[in-house]
Amino acid sequence: TDSFDYSRYHPLSEIYSFQDMLVAENPNLVSKIVIGQSYQGRPLNVLKFSTGGTNRPAIWIDTGIHSREWVTQASGIWFAKKIVKDYGSDPALTAILNNMDIFLEIATNPDGYHYTHTSNRMWRKTRKPNPGSSCVGVDPNRNWDAGFGGPGASSSPCSETYRGPSAHSESEVKSIVDFVKSHGNFKAFISIHSYSQMLMYPYGYTRTPVKDQAELHQLARRAITDLASPYGTRYRYGSIIYQASGGAIDWTYNQGIKYSYTFELRDTGLYGFILPASQIVPTASETWLGLKVIMNHALRNPY
Amino acid sequence: KETFEGHQVIRIVPKNEIELALIKSLEDMAEFELDFWRGVTDVFSPVDVRVPVHTLQSLKSHLENLDIKFSTMIENLQALLDEELEEMDAAVHEAELRS
Helix, strand or coil: CCCCCCCCCCCHHHHHHHHHHHHHHCCCCEEEEEEEECCCCCEEEEEEECCCCCCCCEEEEEECCCCCCHHHHHHHHHHHHHHHHHCCCCHHHHHHHHHCEEEEECCCCHHHHHHHHHCCCCCCCCCCECCCCCCECCCCCCCCCCCCCCCCCECCCCCCCECCCCCCCCHHHHHHHHHHHHHCCEEEEEEEECCCCEEEECCCCCCCCCCCHHHHHHHHHHHHHHHHCCCCCCCEEEECCCCCCCCHHHHHHHCCCCEEEEEECCCCCCCCCCCCHHHHHHHHHHHHHHHHHHHHHHHHCCC | CCCCCCCEEEEECCCCHHHHHHHHHHCCCHHHCCEEEECCCCCCCCEEEEECHHHHHHHHHHHHHCCCCEEEEECCHHHHHHHHHHHHHHHHHHHHHHC
């Protein structure tokens, strides 16, 4: 993985190969868990970074649940390499991994991602057909059992924000739900999207503030401050910046995972989802600083 | 392979609550076949929308009738996608040469 090109976009097969290489190179730190299968039968791979122990408190990071947000999958690859590179030399990361496990799902919507490379670069949703409609797919970030069916999601299969027929109807979502429930010890859950430079915490489906609002708000401010340090990228932060029901982090928060956040990565103002590959490493490296603030806080503030 | 020749991404920055509501109402106007890249949030927060070539003129007229200003963020989406593909192909070729 040293010669892997982190500054270009890769098709799904290369992401899968990268994951296997990383595991092979770091057998004492990284393992691969298959938590399920996508609608089209692709493995839903999660990289587990662990220095030992059983069922340690854990941090979840996912990228690419919206398939066209290519900079997120590319950032996920960069994070994976960064973790193995910095463990043992970066004191903060080392402390985190000596006490907690990190789970990273790089291609959270693999069918959609493959489709963006082969048929439609602008594809966002899953690839499951909708009975009675010619429109395909469900928005996997409107499919969670948190205000499911409420405002900020669509009931139309042709919409980009189609919520699906029922909560957790998508195997890409259900697999995470089952995994998170069976693990039972996640302390932070961070879902990564692009683009609009935001860091959000729950809720998106209701205006009711979460009980940890003050702490989550302050932590978000610290995270975006560190994120801004290398390039001056300015983020907005808060809860319910836009209304969305059935979102991942609303569900995880309701499951008791206090440090639940969504990142929307950088916006250069010119490219939207077609962020040039030259931006991958700067995007990933600034985001990593924000992630570390949240992970470190989760480590220092057990609950 | 689906192409996006002539599709534009336009940016609308709502100046007040009235504009915000009018832009929000675009989300329900299926006839424009809009793809919201960046949804409606607050006044002065940009909204980015991909507009197919065949509804571009009617959408722009609609916005002009409402006196809502917009700018073009991406002039021709397909041109950008072609560039992206070329760049990827060049990177793959370079990697092959290196190996």
